[in-house]
Amino acid sequence: MTRMLALLMLCLPALAHASTPDGANLSLLWGLPFAGILLSIAVFPMLAPAFWHHHFGKITAGWTLLFLLPFTASFGAASSGSLLLHALLGEFIPFVVLLFALYTISGGILVSGNLHGSPMLNTGLLALGTLLASVMGTTGAAMLLIRPLIKANDNRRRNVHVVVFFIFLVANIGGGLTPLGDPPLFLGFLNGVAFGWTLRAMALPLLLLALALLLIFYLLDRHLFRVDGVQARDASPDTPVAISGWRNVPLLGGVIGAVLLSGLWQPGETLDVFGTPLALQNLVRDVLLLLLALASLWLTPRAIRAGNEFNWEPMLEVAKLFGGIFITIAPVLSVLQAGSDGALAPLVQLVSRGDGTPHNVMYFWLTGILSSFLDNAPTYLVFFNLASGDAATLMGPLAQTLLAISMGAVFMGANTYIGNAPNFMVKAIAQQRGIAMPGFFGYMAWSFSILMPLFLLLTWLMF
Template identity: 60%
Template structure:
């Protein structure tokens, strides 16, 4: 349950696929230009609580994390109502609940349910070359079914392949790097920020055409680093007593194939909501809920129930499927969605807001965009904030015109896209599947590094890679 609590936190960012077109709606009406950095403290406090709670005070956190989360959220909502009025505050909260939170719960429920019904049965020996092959397959799959779907499908086969190795945590760390993040950079379906760009007018295959070089270089360097690290540990293991394999080798088979079609249906529903604009909306306290989004959520929810009906229970049992992560994500990320409201409002104020020094860094001499700064600022913020709203902020700072960004300022858009997607791997909270993979691995007996231990890995392996990519493509 401890692991499922952490898994719950991670999956929430996947919801942004369902609400990307209105990701910043909650900040409308808030005077971001006059808000100080004090408004960002509850968000920072909540993130710090999530990072340190399971490590420093695990028993207290396990029993009261919902109350702690609600407390941080209250430190945003109550002062916001007192400072800006009841109406603006209620509208902001309802925007979050109706346009983002409900859609994310539905999409998350569907992705978790459907992907959890796809079982890659059987087992193979996790040698360095086999592990590298599994990571490549997962990374390619991520751009088709999304980083969350690919992570859920591939993580347990990777764990089984290495469950008889005394040193196996590094395999999961690199899995998060490649499958849960970098691999989702080739299509708008791969990662929420890219889908945000698609909804804003960026052509579907623009991402594939313009980001494959960056993805190939970054992914290639990280994969090479993995092979070096895995060979090192593999050689160390050869001199140690053999560990009995808890999952003996057997032929690999894919079960629950009907769920693949259901995943395709989820993707089709998302694309439908992006292209079908009937112009019908329902107003709830000033919040306009559009018909296409309601239809999308209904279809996605129906597909999830179809998966529950047609998937054999033993497949889910073999995947270690449980409802814990879904039930607990409601508490953790309800707080995150509320606490991030003033942060995004300040960022949207640009040079007029409290984050003006950061905004000024993306402007070069003569007012031209500093692409290297766009890459790093988008990436660093995406390591700790929701990467889709962060993408939108810098998308708007770069002009917000998709035609100009796809042509004249194509390098700027590539820098924003690459930073948002790649650097989600820098922390456990940087992208949807990161904590999910961490939790599943912990529950399976893998001795995973903690929050800051993981950042040591990412600092050693990813930051040098990003420095190289920044120099090659954006300097």
């Protein structure tokens, strides 16, 4: 990372006049370092888990440099610096600031008690998290509930499935009801999609998918509970749930307010940082988020964070991995944005019928599949602009197309650990608590066997 910053500092004087290459002129070979990061995430934890745990940051930085150095040699330091600056200032830093605020504040709310996991209790916690995800974001809801859910099930012989379904429902699908829930929908909100439209359009598919998953989970959990029973944990009786750290609740409300502010307040002022435009409302939002997180650290007693076993490792893991992902994904997204003029033209052409009308089934599946392996927020934006780019048109005659894009980006982020940032954070916390979480492909075996049939059913019902 220091070499990347050094490269950026060297070419700062030329950045004001630099531009990144048009995606129509980029080869798909520029996406190999991005693919390398994905393969590293998939393979190293299986083949060399200890090595990966200690060196994943260096491996990610290595792939990032393997992209930046040839890119600099081909297009010049100014273009490379411009790409790096845009990825860091325009995308990565706002992304990390929001995660940091939600992770810090939710980590200051302690849900305590001595509940022992049962199928009914687990299903209820998953349902609660699904509802909260659209109010406080998938990251906030996931960080609030994952620790008490793990604690409730620490005497179950098999509890991996509990965390996997938690990722499905709380870290992804539950965030589909409002622009507050998941970054793709927030991007749509910033581009003119009405808050009420998202609420109305996404209610039915989210309800159908969530109910189906909760039913499947309950039946599976009940079966495993009957077969395995529970391990002896302690002789004390169950105690009621108690919540500590109430000072963080209004701070969490402040996060929601700051996010809404950046969508509703449009002063039209933009700060240009060497070619990267930073809207005033977004800068104000990020400053507010940082202040709210710092207030949480100041106001929350240490005992509460100790009770949550709070530490920064999950946050650091996400930041290091997604830092490399945001940089190396840039040429892939540029090629996609080039549409029919880019190297992925055959893929882009699949979303249009012969008469030029949108193919909504393909919009759903292509947005979803790409969101599973690329970041789902920019993938949403690519297909949003490909369909029309005009919010009024997309909420009107192309409403089904916008629904397909929204469903694909939000729901299929659950297909892999990298589809949505909370997935990795939940996985990291579960592993810290001693749960043997499946690897990259092992998790995909869960998601593809359970989610894909439901996505096919949704396709038939909605499109």
